[in-house]
Amino acid sequence: MTFTQQDSIKLLEIMKARRDVRGNRFIDKKVEEEKLSFILEAALSAPSVGYSQPWKFVIIEDAATKNAILQNFDYENTKAKEIFKERELYNKLKLEGIKEAPLNIAVLYEPKEEDVLGMTSMQQMGEYSVVCAVQNMWLMARSLNIGxxxxxxxxxxxxxxxxxxxxxxxxxAYLCVGYVDQFYKESELKILGWDREKKLHECVQYLKG
Ligand SMILES: Cc1cc2nc3c(=O)[nH]c(=O)nc-3n(C[C@H](O)[C@H](O)[C@H](O)COP(=O)(O)O)c2cc1C
Known part of the structure; x- marks a missing residue:
């Protein structure tokens, strides 16, 4: 299959429009089964070391599990607030959407028991493979206007x-998934002034021959 320049432009557009969405933006609208299937299919299309596909997706809709996870977050975030006590902004940040999002998905790494091609020197490659699946989900969701x-x-x-x-x-990854009232144009943390955007020249190093 050969893609066109327009396809590439569209892909970049989706990548640039992807946002991390917190509880202040999710709306009360169910994610349709077929949309969830698209997101999961995108996950399963991710690359994985040695074709190990070491992922598992737990789809969470029940209130009891969400409540337990939210309690877990609140406890951990209290510690984080102490760590960032010099930065007043931290207290004002909404950093999850566990209850507001209709769907939560826990993305797990289940290591293989046998040796994995490509993982013999760098053990962490299995986990990195699962991160690739997460990014696929994030982008597919955005293309479906789901946050x-x-x-x-x-x-x-x-x-x-x-x-x-x-x-x-x-x-x-623990993901909160759902429709939103809006996607911010830029990272919320950039908009709020938590950190600045890195420029290309700061991230790229050339070793010229
Ligand atoms: C590995 C990872 C963990 C993250 N954890 C959190 C989190 O606990 N809470 C949160 O609000 N955002 C979290 N984020 C979202 C980032 O803050 C967000 O991606 C970043 O600010 C850039 O914004 P954008 O994704 O909207 O472009 C996480 C992102 C990544 C990649």
């Missing part, structure tokens, strides 16, 4: 217990 927010201020062990995950499983 995703990544919540990482969580005690991983407690989340895994709550989800009754298998032994050796790791939590890669």
């Amino acid at each position: 995703i927010g990544w919540v990482s201020i969580l005690n991983e062990k407690k989340v895994l217990q709550e989800l009754q995950a298998k032994e050796n499983t790791k939590l890669i």
Whole structure:
């Protein structure tokens, strides 16, 4: 399949329009089954080290699990507030949308028991593969006008217990998923002045021959 320049422009447009969405933007509208299928299909299309596909997706809609995860977040965020006590802005940030989003998806890493091609030197490649799946989900969701927010201020062990995950499983991402009233044009943390945007020249190094 050959794509056109227009396809590339559209892809970049979707990438640039992707946002991390928090609870202040989710609306009360169910994510349709077929849209969720698209998002999960995008996840399963991700590359993975040695074609290991070491991912698992737990779809969470029930209030009890969401409540437990929110409690976990509140506890961890209290500690984070202390760490960032010099920065007043931290207290004002909404950093999750666990209850507001109709759907939560926990993305887990389930390591293979046998050796994995490509992972013999760098063990962390399995986890990186799952991150690739997360990014695919984020972009596909945006193309469907569905927002995703990544919540990482969580005690991983407690989340895994709550989800009754298998032994050796790791939590890669806890995602809040749903329709939104708007997508910000730029990162909310940039808009609020938490940090500035890095320019291309700061991120690229050339080793010229
Ligand atoms: C690995 C990872 C973890 C993140 N964890 C959180 C989080 O716990 N809470 C939150 O509000 N945003 C979280 N974010 C979202 C980032 O703050 C966001 O991606 C960044 O500010 C850039 O904004 P944008 O995604 O809207 O472009 C996370 C993003 C990544 C990639």
